[in-house]
Every structure is written in C-alpha cells, then in structure tokens.
Amino acid sequence: MDNTIFTRIDELTQRALNGGAVTAAEGRWLIGLDDDYTPWLMAGADRIRKTFRGNEIEVCAISNVRSGNCSENCSFCSQSGHSKTAAPAYDYIPKEQLLAQARQAREWGAADFGIVSKGWGVRSEKEKAKLQEYFTAMDGDSDIGRCASLGALDKETAVMLKGMGLENYHHNLESAESFFDQVCTSHTYQENIDTIKHARDAGLRVCAGGILGMGESLDQRIELAETLRNLGVESVPMNFLNPVAGTPMANVEPMKPYDILRSIATFRYLMPKAEIRIAGGRQFLGDMQAMIFMAGASGVMIGDYLTTKGRSVQDDLKMIRDLKLEVRGDTQQRREVTATSA
Numbered sequence: 501m502d503n504t505i506f507t508r509i510d511e512l513t514q515r516a517l518n519g520g521a522v523t524a525a526e527g528r529w530l531i532g533l534d535d536d537y538t539p540w541l542m543a544g545a546d547r548i549r550k551t552f553r554g555n556e557i558e559v560c561a562i563s564n565v566r567s568g569n570c571s572e573n574c575s576f577c578s579q580s581g582h583s584k585t586a587a588p589a590y591d592y593i594p595k596e597q598l599l600a601q602a603r604q605a606r607e608w609g610a611a612d613f614g615i616v617s618k619g620w621g622v623r624s625e626k627e628k629a630k631l632q633e634y635f636t637a638m639d640g641d642s643d644i645g646r647c648a649s650l651g652a653l654d655k656e657t658a659v660m661l662k663g664m665g666l667e668n669y670h671h672n673l674e675s676a677e678s679f680f681d682q683v684c685t686s687h688t689y690q691e692n693i694d695t696i697k698h699a700r701d702a703g704l705r706v707c708a709g710g711i712l713g714m715g716e717s718l719d720q721r722i723e724l725a726e727t728l729r730n731l732g733v734e735s736v737p738m739n740f741l742n743p744v745a746g747t748p749m750a751n752v753e754p755m756k757p758y759d760i761l762r763s764i765a766t767f768r769y770l771m772p773k774a775e776i777r778i779a780g781g782r783q784f785l786g787d788m789q790a791m792i793f794m795a796g797a798s799g800v801m802i803g804d805y806l807t808t809k810g811r812s813v814q815d816d817l818k819m820i821r822d823l824k825l826e827v828r829g830d831t832q833q834r835r836e837v838t839a840t841s842a
Contacts, residue, residue, distance in 0.1 A: 513544035527722040531766040545765035545796030556828035558799035561605035562614035570618040575748040585746035609827035612645035620651040635665040658702035669699035670707040676723035709737035713755040740781030761795040768796025
C-alpha cells in the first residue's frame with residue numbers, strides 16, 4: 501500500500517478537525533479510494549464525528565400515514581402509481597394509530613417522529629385538516645419531535661405547517677442534479693431546492709439527503725453532497741437503494757458494504773458538523789451495520805421504513821450500547837447541540 505495516501509487522508513482529517521473545508525475535488529478522491537484504505541478513512545471520519553457530534557446518536561422513526569398510487573414517477577419508489585409493485589395502498593391512518601406509533605418511538609429513545617405521506621405537497625383542505633389533527637394529537641400526547649415529509653412546499657404551506665406545530669421538515673434531493681432525470685421527471689430538481697429554502701425560511705429544521713446506489717457515478721455522489729453542503733442542511737439522511745420488483749430500478753445491483761461505508765465517511769469529511777443519519781438500505785451492510793458510526797454517522801432511523809421492514813429495534817439499540825455510544829433522545833438537548841454545532 502502507498503503510505504502517501506495514508507498521509508493525505510491524515511492531512512484532510514486534521515484540516516476538518518481544525519474547522520477547514522474539504523473541497524469537492526478532495527471528496528472525489530476520498531470516495532474513490534480502494535477498499536484497502538477504507539478503514540483508515542473511516543478512522544478519520546470517526547474522529548470528526550466525535551469532535552463535532554460527540555458520542556450521542558440521534559434516533560428517529562417514521563410513520564407511512566398514506567400509501568400507494570402516488571402521482572410521482574420516482575424510479576426507485578414502490579409507491580409510485582407509475583409502477584406495479586406489491587406495496588400497500590391506503591388512505592390516512594387513524595389518529596389513534598399514529599399516536600401509538602409516536603409513543604412507541606419515544607419509548608425507544610427516538611428524538612423525532614416523522615409523518616410521511618405519498619404525493620407532491622399539501623394540496624387539499626382534507627390534507628390540511630388531517631395534518632392539523634395529527635400534529636395537535638402529538639402535541640398533547642407525546643413530547644417527541646414533530647417531523648413531516650409531504651413533498652413540495654411553497655412559502656405559504658411552510659408557514660402553515662410551522663403554525664400547526666411542525667418542527668422539522670424532511671425533503672430529500674434524492675440524487676445529484678446531473679442524474680435527477682434518471683430518477684424522476686414528474687417534478688424538477690429546482691422544486692426540491694425551493695422546498696428546502698421555504699422550510700428553512702419558515703423556521704423549520706431541515707432534513708435533506710438522498711439515495712445512493714441508483715446508478716449514479718462517484719462524482720455525482722459528491723455533487724449531491726456539495727449541493728447539501730451549499731444549502732446548509734443540518735440533518736442529512738443517507739439511504740442506499742433497495743431495488744424493488746416492479747420499479748424501473750428493480751435490477752440495479754445493491755451497493756457493496758465498503759462502498760456504503762466509504763460514502764458515509766466521505767460525506768462526513770465534506771459536512772463535518774451535520775447530523776448524518778443512516779436510513780433505508782443499511783441491510784446491505786449485513787454484519788457490518790455497526791460500522792456506520794465508525795464511518796462517521798451520528799444518527800440512525802429505527803423501526804420500519806415506508807414499505808420495507810426494518811431491522812429489530814432491540815438489535816439497533818443494543819448495537820449502539822455495545823459501541824459505548826448513547827441515544828440522544830432529549831429533543832431539547834438535540835436542539836442545543838444543533839445550535840452550537842451549526
């Protein structure tokens with residue numbers, strides 16, 4: 501192996517620790533490293549995580565409150581009405597079911613609980629009334645952070661959701677702009693960016709990331725990270741494509757474990773202070789799932805995903821404890837950490 505590569509990784513690590521920026525070109529070099537150098541890269545990312553995020557892991561959970569027959573044509577999604585999949589289709593779940601899920605998530609230690617609804621934005625009075633019902637109920641029955649992923653937002657809708665009691669808004673960019681036409685054509689990349697800006701302007705904490713492994717190049721993964729960094733996103737969920745039968749991406753080969761870990765580590769170098777949260781597709785790490793934190797991740801989604809079963813929550817919590825890490829379950833503490841590290 502080439503010792504100059506180890507030296508260069510160390511130099512980039514120290515720069516990040518000192519508050520300096522790792523450039524996009526350097527990110528492209530990091531994400532393209534061979535497997536032999538990945539453990540050294542992870543060690544540096546782990547130091548950066550510990551410095552800026554500490555040893556507490558932020559845990560979140562979601563509820564898929566409305567499923568199937570979505571108008572959008574996202575190539576990865578089992579809920580798209582443009583694909584024929586085995587995903588369930590149902591209208592809004594009862595308020596009582598949502599509350600039970602939120603309380604369970606809080607007992608697990610989740611700081612945030614996300615209401616996820618298929619479709620592209622809040623367009624009808626029915627949707628507005630149901631969301632108000634959900635947020636009011638959560639406000640009265642749980643102290644868990646209130647998050648939502650509802651598609652596009654305009655300025656007025658973002659302000660309305662903030663007034664309903666929403667605290668955090670999740671909206672993935674999904675991919676780099678240069679790859680986005682391979683992912684979705686029913687809405688534009690600019691709409692994604694505008695949604696993030698509207699949410700922030702309304703006073704909402706922004707959570708935005710994407711899905712890796714959809715056929716994009718390594719350079720396009722760095723392009724996505726650069727866009728997120730330039731937007732100042734505070735919380736970055738990283739997903740890894742889980743190919744679903746019936747979707748256009750059904751035959752895409754899943755990412756390999758070292759490729760996943762190297763991507764997480766590189767995102768940490770590019771966004772040292774961000775909450776990097778690992779979500780869908782981490783099952784492709786197999787027995788290496790615990791290494792997400794050693795690669796620089798500081799958050800994880802627990803429980804089930806939208807239409808896919810997640811790993812046992814008990815196994816995830818044990819994994820965190822076994823690594824001598826702690827669950828950051830206090831929403832007030834989370835807000836303070838976010839404020840001081842921004």
